[in-house]
Every structure is written in structure tokens, then in C-alpha cells.
Amino acid sequence: MDMKVYLFRRLLQGILTLFLVSIVIFVILRVAPGDVADLIITGGDGSSIGATSQEREELRQTLGLDRSLLRQYVEWSWDMATLNWGESLFTGRSVWEDFLRKLPVTLQLSLMGLFIAVALGVPLGVAAALKQDTWVDYLTRIFALGGVSLPHFWLATLLLIAGVRYFTWSPPLGYESVIDAPWRNFTQFIWPALVLGYSGAGLLSRMTRSAVLEVMRQEYIRTAMAKGLQTRAIVGRHTLRNALLPVITVIGIAFAALVSGSVVLEQVFVLPGVGLFLLEAVKFRDYTVVQPIIVFFAAWVVLVNLTVDVLYTWLNPQVRHG
């Protein structure tokens, strides 16, 4: 297939996914028992303290809940897409402006985590596959499974306890941006990034391992062995070049997983990022904040996957040369 046609179709598909994502969020928000107006008034525990039915109707009108579902959806998704996110129900501040202020924190944490994950996970995965069923493989797999199994918040908690108990160290509180105070910023971010990176590395090395193993089972590898090529040539020229292509896709998947991790780690390390923003909003049932942030996270993952697929197509000679 022509590459341009493929890319165009992939882009359309990404947009379709985003559209369905928005419907999923819209539906989830509307299947709530009662409606959003009730939840705002009662705080969700079903006790409508002092709210008259007239107040309720007024709120319904201001939220547009009295209009048809289709019209609600169209208006809502238009607001989401045009960044017309409204104000927080609790702080009254613009959600978009708050979001913009918090975004760099989450971006920095995720990118640092991703960097550590790739730098650690991919080489380990390759090593484990090449030395399958030896102690290298076992040790790597145990290490990797640790990354997948040990919950972020626990590792982070242990880190904090150990720091205070044995090194009289605790992470500097009060977020500083990388521009204002680079070193302080680094000491704040490196620990959550390491925790995030370790779990990402676990995932990546497992997937890299199976990608390499998959390639090693291909017939062209057997052919290469049969014609007596040196192991180094087989590994370098035939195995890795083919196996690392799917690994790019895996990095995309790992990046999505890092998002979940960064939500938790921002809470533990009190980093004022988008994840913490979402958490607080969920706790206070601040719908005007929860909606766009969830849309943002989903859109982010869709976008990363799209980029990864485009990159994959671009790098894959089979596709490139049609």
C-alpha cells in the first residue's frame, strides 16, 4: 500500500478513536445515577442539603442539561476541542490556565521516566532474549517482573522512608521549574522519575525480549545460521534490526502506562502536575476539571500511538518501499 494512503487512513482512524473516546467520556458522565446537577448539589452522597427543586432546575439550565442529548454532546465536545474548558466548580479559576501551568510538571516527569525506561529496558530485553534460559535471562526477567509488579506508590513510599531514616534526607518540597532552579528541580524529579522509569523498564524489557525471540524464530534467521554466518552478524544485522522495529510500538504502549504512574507519583512526591490536578478534582467531584483532564490524557495516548505508528511506517523499509 502506498505510504501516504496508509498514513492518511491512520490519521483518520486516530480522529475516529478520539471521537469515540469523547463519546465514552460523555456517556460515562451521563450514566451517573441522577445527573451532574444532582451530584454537584449533593456532593454525591445523595443528601441534598437545602437545595430546592427550583435551584436544581436553574443549575440544570446553566449546565445545559435540559437540552437534547445530541445537542449537549455537540456543544460539550466543541467546548472540549476549542479549549473552552470553563471554570473549576471549587476554585472558580480557569481550568485551561491551571492546566497549562501544571502541564510542564507532568511532561517533565513522563519524559524523564520514559528516558530511564528506554535506556534500561531495551538493552536488558535484548540481552535476556539472546541468552534465553540462562542466568542472564532469569536475572533480567526477575528484575523486569519487579518493575511490573512493585507498585509505584509503594516503591516511592519506601524511598521516602529510607531517605528519612537512614540518610536524613527528604525531597525538597515546593515545586521549582527547571528554568528557575535547575538543580533543585532535578533533585525533586529524579526520584519519582527513577520509580517510573524502573516500572517502564520492566514492561519494555519484557516486550523487547519477546520481540527479539519472535524474530529469532523466523526462517531467515535459521537460514542465516545454516549458511554459517557468525553470531554477531546474525544478531546485529538480522535479529536486532528487525526486532527493534516493533519495540518502537512498545515504547508507545509504555508511555501510556507511564501516564497512570505519573498520576500516583505526583501525589506521593507532591508535584503539582496534571495528575495531581485530576486527583484533587476527582476527590472534590469537580466535574468541570475532571472532564477535560480525562479527555486530555486519552487524547495524549491516542496522539502518542499515532506518532509511533507513523514513525514505524517511516522506518519500516517494507512499508516505505511499498
Next chain:
Amino acid sequence: MDNVVVRWLGRTARDKPLGAIGGIVVLGLVLIALLAPLIATADPVAQDVDSILKPPGTDHWLGTDNLGRDLWSRIAHGARVSLGVGFISIAIGSVLGGVAGLVGGYYGRWADGVLQQVSDALMAFPTLVLALGIVAILGASATNVIVAIALVQAPRAARVVRSQALAVKSTEYVAASRLVGAGSVQIMFKHVLPHCLAPFIVIFTNALGIAIVLEASLSFLGLGIPAPEPSWGGMLAGPGRDYFNVAPWMAIWPGLAIALSVYGFNLLGDALRDVLDPRQRPL
């Protein structure tokens, strides 16, 4: 008969030592969960002002927390919550997703297209964010955590079963049974379904690990199992965190319990994949 099974188990365990370890961990965990009321030494929610922050010892095997609650009893009862929530949510999610995947993969056409798109959309959400969204709407309770995790699992199960159904659909024996007059439903249950079982079991096992972490994360964030119900994630959160520096055992045991069970399910899942999924078998 028994001898054969035992010998097979022994052989498999020797081939897959890590898987055997996983199996033992999972078995132990299930036993602790089932026997929790018998093996717990105290009421898991009973507070005791006389034994606050006791280190592990003979009276309290794993020590006590800042409210004097016995940690061993809380861990054992927490196993019920973790495994129970995990198993129920993954079972619901896998069965719903599995049926959708079976139908989509087998019938193809528009059913498949719709299924694929919906599962793509659901998988676009980072797992924790989707779960947070659902809890934000429905409120924090065990039931809602189950709903959230089931929704995370369903598209993943659908995907695995779909690809298997797709592969089996075009085999010659399916064509042959259609030729002798078997109906779609019969073919689906007799030929396609059994082939989906192996990958289904593998992702079910791995998903249990993910579910345990997800439930623990939600409870840790204060949006999962409500206190004082003992849950491993919840034990790591709340006002108790202020005491972790003086009583690190409060933080160590619940995390260890989560890590060990997820580790167990992952090891077991990996081994099951090697044994059950022929494509992954070494040459």
C-alpha cells in the same frame, strides 16, 4: 490417573521453575484469603489503644498500626478484598470482552468494525485515568472499583479472543464442519471457543496482577475500598503515613503483599503462556 497429573505437574514445574514459584505464591495467597477468619489473630478493624505502633513480635506477628490494629489480621483480611475484587472484576471484564471478541472475530464485517473501534477507544485511556473517571462519577466503593477494573479489562480480553477466533475461523476443519451442516453457534462453541481458552487463561492470570495493582492504587489514592475495611492499598495511605518513619513495618507488609501477589500472578501467567501458547514455544 492422579499419578499422571502429579508427574505432569512435576515435569512442568521443573521446566518452568519461575512459573512453579508463581503457582505456589498464588496458591498460598488464595489459602490465606479463604482462611482469613481462621488464621487472623485479631479483629482486623478492632482498635487497641494499649498496643499502638507495636513492632512485629510474638503478640502481633507483623506489628500493629497507629490505631493499634493487628497488621497480620489486616493483611490476611486484605487478601480477601484484593483477590476478591481482582477476581470478580477480571471475570466480569473477561467474559464480557471475550464474548464480544468471539462474536466480532467470528462474524467479522460491521460487528467486528464496531468492536474494534470501541475497544481502541477504551484502550486509549490510561488504565488508572479511566478507573479514576468512573470512580469520580459513581463514588468510591468496592462495587464501583469492580466496575472500573472490569471496564479496563474488557477490551483487552476482546482483543485476544478476537484474534484467536479470526485465526480459527479460516481453518479447514471449520470449513469442513460447516460443510457437514454445523451452524454458526455450534461452530463457535465447539471449535472456536476451545481454541480461545489458552490465550484467555494466560491473559486472565496476568490481568489478575494488574487488577490487584489497580485496586491498590485506587485505595491508596483514597478512591477505592473505603476505610476502615482492610485493603492493602488503603493501609499505605491516609493518616497512617505520618507514622511510617517511626513504624516502617506499617508500610512494608501491605506493599510486600501487593508486590508478592502481583509477582506470583505474573510468573504464573508467563509460564502458562509458554506451556499453553504453542507460538511462544522455543524451537
